[in-house]
Amino acid sequence: MLADALAFLADGSNWVGPTGILVRLWQHLGYSALAVLIGAVLAIPVGLLIGHTGRGEGFVVGIANTVRALPSLGLMTLLVLLMGTGLLPPIIALVALAIPPLLAGAYSGVSNVDRATVDAARSFGMTENQVLMRVEVPNAAPLLVGGVRGATLQVVSTATIAAFVNLGGLGRYIFDGLAVRDYGRVMVGALLVTLLALALDALLARAVRASRPGAGLNRVRDSRVLAEIDRRAQV
Amino acid sequence: MSDLWAVRNIDVVLELLREHIYLSLVPTVLGLLLALPIGLAVREHRRARALVVTGAAIAFTIPSLALLVIVPAIIGTSIIDPINLVIALTVYSVSLQVRTVLESLDAVSPQVLEAATAVGFSGTKRTVLVDLPLTIPVLAAGTRVVAVTNVALVSVGAVLGVGALGELFTRGYQRDYPEQILTGIVMIMLLAAVYDRAIALIGRALTPWTRADGGGRRRMARLAKQTGLGQLEEDVDAR
Numbered sequence: 001m002l003a004d005a006l007a008f009l010a011d012g013s014n015w016v017g018p019t020g021i022l023v024r025l026w027q028h029l030g031y032s033a034l035a036v037l038i039g040a041v042l043a044i045p046v047g048l049l050i051g052h053t054g055r056g057e058g059f060v061v062g063i064a065n066t067v068r069a070l071p072s073l074g075l076m077t078l079l080v081l082l083m084g085t086g087l088l089p090p091i092i093a094l095v096a097l098a099i100p101p102l103l104a105g106a107y108s109g110v111s112n113v114d115r116a117t118v119d120a121a122r123s124f125g126m127t128e129n130q131v132l133m134r135v136e137v138p139n140a141a142p143l144l145v146g147g148v149r150g151a152t153l154q155v156v157s158t159a160t161i162a163a164f165v166n167l168g169g170l171g172r173y174i175f176d177g178l179a180v181r182d183y184g185r186v187m188v189g190a191l192l193v194t195l196l197a198l199a200l201d202a203l204l205a206r207a208v209r210a211s212r213p214g215a216g217l218n219r220v221r222d223s224r225v226l227a228e229i230d231r232r233a234q235v
Numbered sequence: 236m237s238d239l240w241a242v243r244n245i246d247v248v249l250e251l252l253r254e255h256i257y258l259s260l261v262p263t264v265l266g267l268l269l270a271l272p273i274g275l276a277v278r279e280h281r282r283a284r285a286l287v288v289t290g291a292a293i294a295f296t297i298p299s300l301a302l303l304v305i306v307p308a309i310i311g312t313s314i315i316d317p318i319n320l321v322i323a324l325t326v327y328s329v330s331l332q333v334r335t336v337l338e339s340l341d342a343v344s345p346q347v348l349e350a351a352t353a354v355g356f357s358g359t360k361r362t363v364l365v366d367l368p369l370t371i372p373v374l375a376a377g378t379r380v381v382a383v384t385n386v387a388l389v390s391v392g393a394v395l396g397v398g399a400l401g402e403l404f405t406r407g408y409q410r411d412y413p414e415q416i417l418t419g420i421v422m423i424m425l426l427a428a429v430y431d432r433a434i435a436l437i438g439r440a441l442t443p444w445t446r447a448d449g450g451g452r453r454r455m456a457r458l459a460k461q462t463g464l465g466q467l468e469e470d471v472d473a474r
């Protein structure tokens with residue numbers, strides 16, 4: 001089984017063409033990106049607002065608990081029967097999976113920002129909007145990106161099941177293989193989707209680290225600024 | 236009522252429910268039973284601990300359907316053997332629980348442990364009588380998450396023919412019968428809700444000291460009397 005799978009992967013002709021690995025990989029990434037993007041547009045503003053105002057925390061917990069129990073395969077098959085085949089039903093099911101981690105990341109990121117920092121920002125005369133966008137969001141970045149990481153992992157894993165309702169993606173190898181009892185091909189799908197999940201997770205773990213305030217892209221590099229900070233912030 | 240698919244096919248639904256309970260409960264229990272000794276064994280060793288935490292994170296990253304296919308290839312079972320599902324879900328459960336065990340052990344206050352050592356608890360005795368009971372609230376919360384996740388994940392096995400209630404999804408999909416699928420979704424979410432409440436209640440029952448109700452206070456009073464502290468308290472009160 002494993003040997004068959006490795007032989008399949010080693011054969012360059014299996015990587016190209018309209019049903020080749022590269023196309024399946026691209027489809028898988030496409031569905032996942034679309035679902036995480038829609039989920040982010042829906043969930044992140046709500047999460048930021050809940051974190052900023054401190055109102056509606058029960059809502060975040062409630063959504064997370066409900067969706068954790070929601071079987072994606074059931075939601076996908078039900079939506080296909082009700083709405084017909086196409087991209088929409090699986091994408092809706094994937095968006096449902098992406099929302100709780102994104103919501104929780106945005107909410108916990110903002111609500112965990114040091115209250116003294118937020119109060120200091122207000123005392124400078126920042127408007128609520130400025131407090132949120134210039135103080136809370138940058139400080140919440142690691143947890144916010146962590147939410148994107150969690151959502152991506154869930155969605156990439158579950159997008160495999162989307163092939164059951166006649167979509168493309170890496171799940172195709174698993175379902176096509178099962179249909180003709182070609183377990184080598186099933187293994188190809190399992191290995192590829194595992195590698196993709198591990199690679200994306202490692203990449204996003206780096207993004208979480210890079211998003212820490214004062215790290216990565218946000219790092220202050222100008223030595224004069226650093227010296228000035230040291231001079232003013234002597235303890 | 237009798238028009239409902241679930242009512243007309245109650246035998247099928249109950250049989251699938253029984254199977255679903257077995258397939259979700261066994262990994263949840265095994266996950267906890269395996270994670271506890273692993274967590275306790277590595278918590279004082281930085282290298283082993285880092286290794287276990289990383290391994291758990293990687294295991295949890297493997298997509299469920301992929302793991303369901305990889306497990307039989309490794310242990311040599313048939314791809315439609317339910318044991319694959321039990322093993323795959325146990326792997327996830329252990330991965331999630333090991334972190335919970337380590338975090339909950341870290342959260343036990345050092346003062347409490349010093350006090351326990353000071354009154355004569357040592358080694359294993361302290362671990363069993365002091366450390367572990369104090370981790371119960373966090374562990375119960377972790378176990379709730381794991382149990383609910385397992386209930387939902389069992390249904391993924393349906394695409395391989397071993398998904399218990401999840402088979403209502405594949406069968407309903409093939410027959411173009413939405414009500415059958417809806418039955419499966421509702422049953423799974425109900426089962427998850429039952430697990431969630433049940434584990435929360437067990438966690439509460441095991442930690443009487445976390446609430447100041449009559450039961451806990453009575454127990455404390457009895458303990459105080461047994462240890463002779465009750466007399467001391469009365470003396471203090473009298474003064």
